[in-house]
Amino acid sequence: MHPGAVVIGASAGGMDALAEIIPKLPKTFPVPVIIVQHISPLSDNYIATYLDKMSKVNVVEAEEKVKPVKGKAYIAPPNYHLLIERDKSFSLATFERVSFARPSIDVMFETAAEAFGIWLTGVILTGANHDGARGMEYIQALGGKTVVQDPETAEVDTMPKSALERITPTAVVPLKEIAGWLIKNIK
């Protein structure tokens, strides 16, 4: 069994970007996918339902104490930070917003980096803020792979660009090719 995971962070424009990536992953994709998408605190978690309908992997909301498994993608619930424990189980928390966001991409990425180390792949997608850049740096520092959406293909390029200011990632990939990149490079 592959001991790793893919973590994905997205903000403005993220719904469409995720809808481009997640449905292309096969049910046999070897690792779980864990997603933070910035979303209004009051919204129901419709993203999970929406993505689940169009995907082969099973898309669900991340629940506390659950350990992620392959064949599934997990989405952080609105208004909660998602953290990954060392035993790889999920924790949720309501502490203050981090760079204006709850859930925060940095919080999830940094804890995932410590849990999965070199087996982690971090993906940063479209967005209008800087969340996720520190997390990507930390993933890289602990030996994980990093993928940044090609800013040219991002609906809003601030987030991928601020990640690129901090790190030279493993790959810069156009949106349409990200799923293919993950399938090819994670085995």
Add this chain to the structure above:
Amino acid sequence: MENKGKEVRNPEILEIEDIEIDLLLEAIFRKYGYDFRNYGKAHVKRRITHRLSTSGLQSISMMQQEVLRNEDFFETLLRDLSINVTEMFRDPDFYAAIRKDVVPVLKTYPFIKIWHAGCSTGEEVYSMAILLKEEGLLDRVQVYATDFNQVVLQAAREGIFSIDRIKEYTINYQRAGGKKSFSDYYTAKYNSVIMDKDLKRNVVFADHNLVTDSVFAEVNMIICRNVLIYFDKELQDKVIKLFDDSLTHGGILCLGSKENLRFSSSFPRFKALNEKQKIYQKRYKI
């Protein structure tokens, strides 16, 4: 940025930090009696490193020395570790569900004892008191509101809140099925609102630590929301047993909207009154 992304972190450092954190929590427990050893580690680490970065201390080990010798520093750390984020009518749908599914049960009781465990600054207590008042139950209740943090308890006792969030709370109140106007329950003064004293007439605010203290009353309803998420599985299980022991048969247990009884060994002893809103009832026959 020439060296961008060049920093490499040796995974050995993580191992050292884990040891340091365990020792720090042990020190806090032995010196001050607060037991964070079974709180979720990812969260605890985040709070500790956050404090480390603003404190000017070099390492978690140095923090341990500071905590042992400087009580003020401990108080600061205690506040970091106890997340006090709360609001009035947090999750309005929860309160609407209380009206619909729980109030009819409570109305059959001549006298009702309610325990808010981990009440923080009291917003949840005042919200529930407003609901009970509108349902004609406030005269029949005895409420215990507890927390292990003295600072927030004092704020809860005073019942004075910042005016900044009143707009948001008014919307919450309405979405929760409020029958009057939210402004009927407070008086505004400068930048604050003072909650109607009548709401806390039957409330006792008390210091209670869910990890280290035992049952202190038999109650008909427990509201413990957004506290258990900070505990690891074993501690959750232990605290839910404490709730089980504190509840009368047929008593109501309310958890936060992302908290689950499912993993607890007490799970079979409860049935869901409202699964989505995490409202459970202790079975009469077990």
